[in-house]
Amino acid sequence: MSKYQTLLYYCYSHIENAEQFAADHLQFCKSLNLVGRIIVADEGLNGTVSGDSGSCAKYMTAVKADPRFKETDFKIDDVEEPSFIKMHCRYKTEIVHSGLRDPNIINPGKKTGIHLEPSDFREMMDRDDVVILDVRSNYEHSIGRFKNAVTLDMENFREFPEKINQLAKFKDKKIITYCTGGIKCEKASALLLHEGFPEVYQLHGGIIKYGKEVGGQNFEGKCYVFDSRVAVDVNSVNPVAISTCRNCGSVTEKMINCANPECNEHFTQCDCCGTLLDGACSEECKSHPRKRIYDGTGYYVKVPQPVNVKSKSRINDNVLD
Known part of the structure; x- marks a missing residue:
């Protein structure tokens, strides 16, 4: 077993006082030294958390001990290091945003495929x-x-x-x-x-x-995940790469955010073009005065952007799957 693990999970189950639950759950996760992102809504939980294997085991036991979440199915990955930098647990209106909150239309607790x-x-x-x-x-x-x-x-x-x-x-x-x-x-x-x-x-x-x-x-290809790993291998039977570098068209499975925070576009880029463009999607973004330092990963902690500048980020501000 690896020293660290990353847990992916969700559970549709009604939570009373979900906003307070989110605040309390954040403190619980911090007490276990976990990092990750959890969304809490009246309809349930959606999270990815990461930490040492002992803390992850305690977390899973605690979640399943709550009758509301006893059926939670944790997907467990062994990782070389925690897959996040910080711990976030936030209350939102849905655990995955669909814009459909009419229980007569969408109610996963009652009717799904x-x-x-x-x-x-x-x-x-x-x-x-x-x-x-x-x-x-x-x-x-x-x-x-x-x-x-x-x-x-x-x-x-x-x-x-x-x-x-x-x-x-x-x-x-x-x-x-x-x-x-x-x-x-x-x-x-x-x-x-x-x-x-x-x-x-x-x-x-x-x-x-x-x-x-x-x-x-x-x-075919890799599976996108909402943490610092960005994409993980899935197919050990007949794997094949399908994505290509936006800049040169060569086959690559590396996905990054543009180093220019005012662009922050999420795209595939090979290591060669990443070096040439210093992690930017274009020469224009490469020369931008606010360009972030490219460390070869293309993964950045979310930073504030000027007012009225629309972020194209997918990796840092999207909801969990």
């Missing part, structure tokens, strides 16, 4: 009557996705409801949704059922669980 275990997903994925639907954002599926998956052109998950009309041609098929850890599928599959798709399934535990349990067969 049928959960498929990784082995069942692997058996179904190549059938002619099945469509594999990626419900993640562009920057996530650009670096890795299942072979022949249908992807949607969206910057974030809250755009998913407006994209459903594009899927109408698949209503006579079995739809299987997938995402990183499963949380987006709970809402995506529920919305598809509400919109009249008759047979909807979801990959239980997402890409991460699929990789751990059945070797990640037919997942």
Whole structure:
């Protein structure tokens, strides 16, 4: 066992006084010397935390000891060092932002697509009557996705409801949704059922669980994760790289944020171009007076930006999957 671990998890379960719970939970995590990001909402928990293996074990035991979260499925990665710098636990209106808070439409505790275990997903994925639907954002599926998956052109998950009309041609098929850890599928599959798709399934535990349990067969590229690792290997059966450097077009699976904080664009860049452009996406950004020091990772702690400057960041300010 590695000295450190990173835990990915979510649980849809109503939390009374969720804002206070978030404050208390932050202190609990700090008492265990954990780092990470947790979102707390009235509807449940969504988190990635990291620390030494003993602290992670205590955390999982404590979470599952709470009757509200006893069914939480933790995805555990051994890591060389903690995957975050600080510990954040914040209250928000949803644990994954969909913009749909009407419980008559979206209520993962009552109605979702049928959960498929990784082995069942692997058996179904190549059938002619099945469509594999990626419900993640562009920057996530650009670096890795299942072979022949249908992807949607969206910057974030809250755009998913407006994209459903594009899927109408698949209503006579079995739809299987997938995402990183499963949380987006709970809402995506529920919305598809509400919109009249008759047979909807979801990959239980997402890409991460699929990789751990059945070797990640037919997942092409790497899986984007919301921590300092940025992307992780999934496929140990038939791996293939699919992403290319934005600047030169060579094959690369390295994803970074532009070193210019006023751009902060999230994109794939090979090490050669990273060196030439000093971690920037262009010569213009390379010469920007506020350009950050590039250490070869392209991962930066979020910094304040001038008023009215829109951030393009995905790695530092996005919600967890």
